[in-house]
Amino acid sequence: MREAGAAPVGRSGVRSRWSWDTSARKGGESMMAREDWSEFPGNQEQHGSESAQPLMTLTYRSRATGAMSPAGLRQLREMAAARNRAEGVTGVVLYDNQRFFQWLEGPPDGVARVWSSISRDPRHTDIEAISVHAAPTRLFGQWDMRLSTSREEMADLRGMSPGLIHPEAERLATLAIGTDSDAVRGLIADVFGRYESLQTVTEQLIEPAARRLSDLWSSGDCSEYEVTLGLCRLQTSMRVLMADSVPDIADEPLVVLVAPLPGEIHLLGATLGAEATWQAGWETELRFPSTEEALKKIVATNWFDAVDLSLSPANQREHRIPSMEKIIATVRRASQNPALVVVAGGRAFYDRLATSSDVGADASHASAAQVTQAIEQARRGRL
Structure with a gap:
């Protein structure tokens, strides 16, 4: 185990990826829209033009400043459709009980201009960018802007239901419970080769595939063993990549x-989170404490600026929210750092079944790829 404050060093003499401890087990809340759109990675996609151009997706949620009448919603949709059409942007906006959820997709510059307009619109407040990422293709290419007031459709889109999962993530989930591990690694490597972005691969491929595995189990299409095996294959493939x-x-x-919550058997989320902090150039310790007491000992005997605790990226684990709150309180009391930042993640936060305040964390993240943003956001909030 490395000493606190010292960068871990591997056998080759360069800093090793993580400091591992396998003795315990064998085996802001949201991301803000990025400001530098010109550097955004994307693939080649055509829409309304013969020339190919990069493609990106932005999703956000907000709250209407007042109740929207049917006529007001129609006017909003018509204005949004005209603006999107001019920018080559497509998407869908969902409205329910004075809440908006919108999905935008198109060329980076076009999406940036639309987002700038949306951010200044006085008809809504509490505007929160949930995700910004490169996209392999459009999901709503037939609509300049579709408006829906269906609660079922809103739940589906916010939860990325199987009907909206990208075909490559769907295929990856199927491969993960199959017998060809090389095919799993090959698909992940192919997508990474196109984008060269860990965040894109995590948010658009790995985590959707993990959620799909859980949904397959819920519908009786695979066993719990197959889900666990599939998650292990995704985890191993990412580490190899x-x-x-x-x-x-x-x-x-x-x-x-970075650690899974003690008792959490799905370790993929913690592995992805550790990779994100490592790629940020931070000193990262990935641990797998089997008990609350083991986790308490880790934070009591080592200095940490921040702790990321995760639930399953596949299953919702809503029943574990109360215990997560208790464990986070224990971590704070045991920590050597009185200003310790604690963030939380997992599918429960992706599906918005829980928030950071529900578990006593300083911030939460909907994707392991967003852990560094969540930590930095929490630290800024204390300045």
């Missing part, structure tokens, strides 16, 4: 503990 990556060390790297 990123094994040779050695990011630059940050000028003032944070020391971060």
Whole structure:
């Protein structure tokens, strides 16, 4: 185990990926829209033009400042459709009980201009960007802007139901419970080769596939054993993919503990979170404490600037929310750092079954790829 504050060093003499401890087990809340749109990675997609261009997706949620009448909603849709059409943007907006959820997709510059307009619109407030990422294709290419007031459709889109999962993530889930591990690694490597973005692969491929595995189990199409096996294959494939990556060390790297909540058998979320903090140049310790007491000992005997605790990225684990709150309180009391930042993640937060305040965390994230943003957001909030 490395000493607190020292960068872990591997056998080759370069900083190793994580500091591992396998003795315990064998085996802001949201991301803000990125400001530098010109550097956004994308694939080639055509829409309304013969020339190919990069494609990206932005999703956000907000609250209407007042009740919207049917006529007001129609006017909103018509204005949005005209604006989107001019920018080559497509998507859908869902409205229910004064809440908006919108999915935008199109060329980065076009989406950026639409987002700028949306951010200034006085008809809504509490505007929160949930995700910004490159996209392999459009999901709503036939609509300049579709308006829906269906609660069922809103739940489906916010939860990324199987009907809206990208075909490559659907295929990955199927492969993960099959017999060809090489096919799993090949598909992940192919998508990563196109985008060269860990965040895109995590948010658009790995985590949707993990949620799909759980949904297959819920519908009786696979066993719990197959889900666990599939998640392990995704985890192993990601570690193999990123094994040779050695990011630059940050000028003032944070020391971060990344761990699944004690008792959580699905370790994929913690592995992805550790990869994200490692890629940020932070000193990362990935641990798998089997008990609350083991986790308490880790934070009591090592200095950490932040701790990321995760539930399953596949199953909702709503029943574990109360215990997560208790464990986070224990971590704070045991920590050497009185200003410790604690963030939480897992599908429960993706599906918005829980918030950071529900578990006593400083922030939560809907994707393991967003863990660094969540930690930085929480730290800024304390300044």
